[in-house]
Amino acid sequence: MEQNKIPNEGPKSVISIKDLHKSYGKKDVLMGLNLEVYEGELFGFLGRNGIGKSTTIDCMIGSKKFQKGTIELDSYDIKMFPIEAKYSFGYVASEPTCYEEMTGYEYLEFTASIYGLSEANFSKNYKYLVNRLQLKLEELSNPISDYSHGMKQKLCLAASLLHNPKIWILDEPTVGLDIMAVEELKKMMREYASHGNTVFITSHSIELVAKLCDRVAIINDGKVAALYDLNKDPNKRLQLSRIFFSTYGG
Amino acid sequence: MITLLAKDFKLMFGNEKGLLKKLLSILFSIFFIACFVGIEVFLFTTILTKIGNFHQAPSAFISLFLFIISVIVTISSLFNALKLFFNEKDIEQLSVHPVSNSSIILSKLIFLFLSHYATCFIFVYPLIIAYGQIHPMHIKFYYIGLFYPILSFLFEVGIVLLFVYPFYFFKEWLKKHLIVKFIINTLTLVIGCILYSQVLSLFIEIVAGNNINSLFTTESIGVIVNLKRYLIPTSFLSDLVFAGSTKTLLPYLGIALGFFVFGVSIVIFLFNYVRNISLTKNNKIKEKKYKEKPVWQSLVKKEVILLAKNADYTFSFTGLLIVQPFLAFLVIKALNTIFTSGVFSYYISMVPNFVPLMDMLILMLFSAIISQGANSYIQMEKRTIKIMKTIPVKYSTQLLIKVSIPYLLSFASLLLTLLVLLISGSINLLTFICGIILVGLFLLLFDIISLKEELSIRNHVPRSTTVSNLYSYLFPLGFFIVTALLSYIKLPLIVAYAMGLVLVLAVGVPYSLKLKKNMSNLFMELDVIN
Numbered sequence: 121m122e123q124n125k126i127p128n129e130g131p132k133s134v135i136s137i138k139d140l141h142k143s144y145g146k147k148d149v150l151m152g153l154n155l156e157v158y159e160g161e162l163f164g165f166l167g168r169n170g171i172g173k174s175t176t177i178d179c180m181i182g183s184k185k186f187q188k189g190t191i192e193l194d195s196y197d198i199k200m201f202p203i204e205a206k207y208s209f210g211y212v213a214s215e216p217t218c219y220e221e222m223t224g225y226e227y228l229e230f231t232a233s234i235y236g237l238s239e240a241n242f243s244k245n246y247k248y249l250v251n252r253l254q255l256k257l258e259e260l261s262n263p264i265s266d267y268s269h270g271m272k273q274k275l276c277l278a279a280s281l282l283h284n285p286k287i288w289i290l291d292e293p294t295v296g297l298d299i300m301a302v303e304e305l306k307k308m309m310r311e312y313a314s315h316g317n318t319v320f321i322t323s324h325s326i327e328l329v330a331k332l333c334d335r336v337a338i339i340n341d342g343k344v345a346a347l348y349d350l351n352k353d354p355n356k357r358l359q360l361s362r363i364f365f366s367t368y369g370g
Numbered sequence: 371m372i373t374l375l376a377k378d379f380k381l382m383f384g385n386e387k388g389l390l391k392k393l394l395s396i397l398f399s400i401f402f403i404a405c406f407v408g409i410e411v412f413l414f415t416t417i418l419t420k421i422g423n424f425h426q427a428p429s430a431f432i433s434l435f436l437f438i439i440s441v442i443v444t445i446s447s448l449f450n451a452l453k454l455f456f457n458e459k460d461i462e463q464l465s466v467h468p469v470s471n472s473s474i475i476l477s478k479l480i481f482l483f484l485s486h487y488a489t490c491f492i493f494v495y496p497l498i499i500a501y502g503q504i505h506p507m508h509i510k511f512y513y514i515g516l517f518y519p520i521l522s523f524l525f526e527v528g529i530v531l532l533f534v535y536p537f538y539f540f541k542e543w544l545k546k547h548l549i550v551k552f553i554i555n556t557l558t559l560v561i562g563c564i565l566y567s568q569v570l571s572l573f574i575e576i577v578a579g580n581n582i583n584s585l586f587t588t589e590s591i592g593v594i595v596n597l598k599r600y601l602i603p604t605s606f607l608s609d610l611v612f613a614g615s616t617k618t619l620l621p622y623l624g625i626a627l628g629f630f631v632f633g634v635s636i637v638i639f640l641f642n643y644v645r646n647i648s649l650t651k652n653n654k655i656k657e658k659k660y661k662e663k664p665v666w667q668s669l670v671k672k673e674v675i676l677l678a679k680n681a682d683y684t685f686s687f688t689g690l691l692i693v694q695p696f697l698a699f700l701v702i703k704a705l706n707t708i709f710t711s712g713v714f715s716y717y718i719s720m721v722p723n724f725v726p727l728m729d730m731l732i733l734m735l736f737s738a739i740i741s742q743g744a745n746s747y748i749q750m751e752k753r754t755i756k757i758m759k760t761i762p763v764k765y766s767t768q769l770l771i772k773v774s775i776p777y778l779l780s781f782a783s784l785l786l787t788l789l790v791l792l793i794s795g796s797i798n799l800l801t802f803i804c805g806i807i808l809v810g811l812f813l814l815l816f817d818i819i820s821l822k823e824e825l826s827i828r829n830h831v832p833r834s835t836t837v838s839n840l841y842s843y844l845f846p847l848g849f850f851i852v853t854a855l856l857s858y859i860k861l862p863l864i865v866a867y868a869m870g871l872v873l874v875l876a877v878g879v880p881y882s883l884k885l886k887k888n889m890s891n892l893f894m895e896l897d898v899i900n
Contacts, residue, residue: 183759185894206762217753219672221679229660233668234761242660263679 132159133192134208134287134318135180140189141342142175149175150186151342157320157335159286162313164333165322168368171339173322174214177291180320181211194286207235210280214292216272224260224267224275228282235283242282249278252308254301269296277305281312288312290321294328306332330360338367407496413572414500421591422504430595432497432612436604439493440526447486447530448537454478455641456538475638482530483523490519490526501612511614518611524626525603531633535640548678559689563696571704665763666771673775676750687743691779695787698736702729702796723857723866726801729791730870731850733809737784738816738842744776745820745838748827748896755896765893769821777817784809804867811871815878816842822885825892841877849873 135157142150149172157163167173178184180191182198182205191198194208218227232242250257253274264272273296280288288309294302309319309332323329329336330350338346345367348356356363414435421427454460455478498515501507544551598605603625606618677688690697706725709718718724747769751758758768788805791797797805819838827833853866885892 181760183756183894185891203762203764206760211760213753213756215753217756219676219754219757221675222672226675230668230672232660233663234665234763236665237660237662239660239662242662246660 133157134159134194135163135320136190136192136195137176137180138190140176140179140186140191142172142179142184142186148342150179153189153339153343155337155344157318159318160313160316161335162309162319162333163321164329164336165320165339166326166329166336166364167322167339172342173339174291176339177211177289177320177322181209181289182206207283208285209287209289210283210285212273212276212280212288212290212293214295216269216276216296218264218272218276218279220265221263223263224255227264227275228260228279231279232282237283241284245282245284249281253278253304270298270301273297274301277308286317288317288319290319292323293321294323294325302328326361326364330357336360338364340367403492407492410493410496411500411503414497415503418500418504424588424591424595426595426598427591428501428504429608429613430591430598432501433598433601433605433608434594435497436494436608437601439490439497440522440604443486443490443493443522444526444529446489447482447527448534450485451478451482451527451530451534451637452538452541454481455534455637456644471638471642475634475641479527479634482527486523486527487519490522494518494522498611511611514611518607521607521610521622521626522604524623524630528626528629528631528633531637532629534637535644538644552678555689556692559693560696563693563700566697566700666767669763669768669771670775673771677744677775680750687740687776688779690740690743691783694736694740694783695790698733698787699790699794699796701736702732702791703794705729705732706796721854721857722860723863724854726797726863727850727854727857727866729797729801730805730808730867731846733784733787733805734812734846734849735843736787737780737809737813738846740783741776741780741813741816741820742838742842744779745817746824746833747772747821748824749833759894759896766889769825769889769893773817773821777814780813781810784813800864800867804864804871808867808870808874811874811878812845815874815881818878818882818885822881822892825889825896827896829897845873845877 133156135155137153137155140150140153141148153172153176165173165176175184179186180193180198182202193205196205196208198205219230222230228246229242232246237245249255250260255271255274255278259267259271264275267275273293277293280290290309293305297305306328309321313319313334321329321333334351335347335349336356337344337348346363348360348363350357350360418428418431421431455475495515498512498518502511544554603622606622606625609615609618610622705728708714709725709728748755758765761768785806788797788802788809792799792802816838819841823833823835823838849870853861853869856866856869857863
């Protein structure tokens with residue numbers, strides 16, 4: 121797998137999007153989007169509804185084709201080496217996406233098996249995630265269709281991290297979660313990034329992104345309209361809402 | 371009350387959209403019921419005429435028929451009552467509306483009465499007509515017959531209401547015990563098939579003009595006459611309606627009202643119980659151990675779970691696969707009997723390959739219809755298409771496994787069907803071997819066409835089944851008509867089968883190659899289905 125990696129001499133970029141173009145029929149959604157996200161970073165991706173946040177993620181994770189540009193995940197081109205690139209990330213959709221006919225345990229087992237997890241790794245990660253996300257063991261034996269929305273989303277969060285991906289991509293992950301679960305998720309994201317991994321998150325909650333992220337990008341007109349390092353310029357954390365509205369002429 | 375009833379109608383019959391669909395659905399139902407009633411009148415008339423000379427036999431047979439009908443209607447009402455009284459979604463929706471429990475239960479009982487009356491009428495009135503044809507009756511007889519379903523409602527629905535909660539509890543239990551559920555489903559289907567075969571062979575004997583006196587011997591009729599005294603309370607109703615004896619009315623009403631009142635009281639209590647207290651789910655945590663396994667094995671397991679845990683698939687596909695050998699055998703045997711005996715055999719002798727070609731036609735139609743139940747490869751994924759797209763497994767591997775599982779199950783069922791037909795002497799060795807190849811390839815192409823249709827589903831554009839439907843009906847029919855006509859000019863059977871094979875390959879190979887070329891694009895363009 122290592123031989124397929126594109127040599128990388130610059131900063132340690134784990135998500136590299138260059139000149140990304142995506143259109144639906146005649147409607148251009150992404151028009152030359154460029155973005156670099158680095159190792160150990162908690163990156164926020166903001167934009168109003170229908171502006172192309174989810175489309176960008178869909179292109180990143182290999183769920184949608186794009187007309188022009190390149191996307192590299194952990195130095196693997198998603199078009200040329202889709203399988204290798206897919207091993208590098210864990211993805212959580214805004215709506216819980218899992219096989220509802222399975223039990224929670226069966227779904228985790230399925231995910232682990234697809235990523236080729238060893239028994240030891242599964243056991244370790246499973247116990248950690250179940251405790252961390254406060255998944256009830258007795259509920260994991262029930263069909264997922266019986267779960268609440270929040271419980272399903274917690275299961276999806278656990279499944280996305282089971283294989284220890286380098287990149288954690290979360291599209292509006294807090295929808296349907298209670299306050300306690302949101303707080304736990306925030307902690308998990310921070311810890312995850314602190315171990316040298318990368319978290320890429322989109323959210324409607326500017327407050328959440330402002331408090332949590334190291335850097336943030338705002339998308340408009342199919343491109344990155346603004347990019348801020350919130351650690352270098354802490355004032356931007358407080359001003360993020362205003363900046364967001366001014367980007368869209370509000 | 372009317373609103374509640376309308377809601378229950380939607381709950382039971384679905385909410386068909388579109389005037390044309392509604393109209394077609396109504397016309398189809400009327401046509402189906404008319405055919406069913408016609409067949410019933412014919413069967414009852416024939417049987418009642420044959421046994422007319424035996425003392426007490428007509429009255430005993432009518433009691434037996436009414437008892438069988440009563441069992442069928444009770445089972446049907448049990449399922450209706452289950453859906454009406456213990457539907458969790460319905461209970462949840464009603465809980466936010468200002469409707470009293472008594473109104474809800476009353477509306478459901480009215481609905482149950484209407485559906486019971488309709489079902490009972492369709493079964494019982496043909497018997498009344500048949501009896502009236504043989505023993506000319508006064509108009510009053512037909513008028514009283516209209517009240518039969520009302521009287522039987524009290525007893526049958528009384529029983530239903532007594533057993534609906536245990537049945538609900540049992541169904542909930544079965545949801546957690548899949549192996550038991552599978553065994554029960556299989557047994558139900560096999561018993562259903564055996565009963566179906568009995569009715570079918572009786573029907574064939576009558577249609578083929580054979581002597582059914584061998585079925586109705588003095589001994590067998592004697593048994594049924596003796597049985598009548600145990601068929602309580604349907605024997606009371608048969609005496610009341612058919613013999614005009616009013617002395618059985620009061621005992622019947624006593625028994626039936628007792629059951630009905632008791633059943634209603636129980637269901638009121640349990641409906642409130644289920645509505646207010648959700649059943650505690652007390653699953654034991656099973657200690658499981660994760661085992662590393664190849665990716666393909668996990669994908670196969672996933673597909674099997676999707677197929678097996680979906681109630682529709684379990685019954686419509688898996689269930690039909692199990693009974694296919696039996697059903698195909700019955701139908702093919704029945705048709706072979708009809709076309710090789712009596713007046714038909716003369717005409718068929720001019721088309722020597724007619725019977726084996728017709729058998730092949732039936733096999734193709736059966737296989738395609740059953741396969742339709744499991745070829746919603748993408749639709750069954752819904753939102754999880756996203757999982758298919760993001761897991762590190764080639765899309766071609768995933769799709770291959772998706773198509774393979776139902777195909778292999780269908781093929782195994784086909785193989786078993788052909789073996790049953792060969793062993794029973796219904797088909798010869800040539801048809802057996804060619805059946806495996808021809809129907810197997812026909813099915814494979816059908817699944818490939820279905821996959822193409824599934825991969826073409828787009829946001830707000832549902833699957834178009836035109837090509838697969840045309841293929842599944844027109845190909846077998848076209849093959850049958852052309853080869854049967856050629857059989858008239860003495861075309862050998864093996865050449866006819868070879869023609870079918872060439873035709874499948876001529877259509878299938880270019881179609882599959884084109885799909886392979888476009889598969890990547892089609893897969894990537896797939897939308898999440900909500």
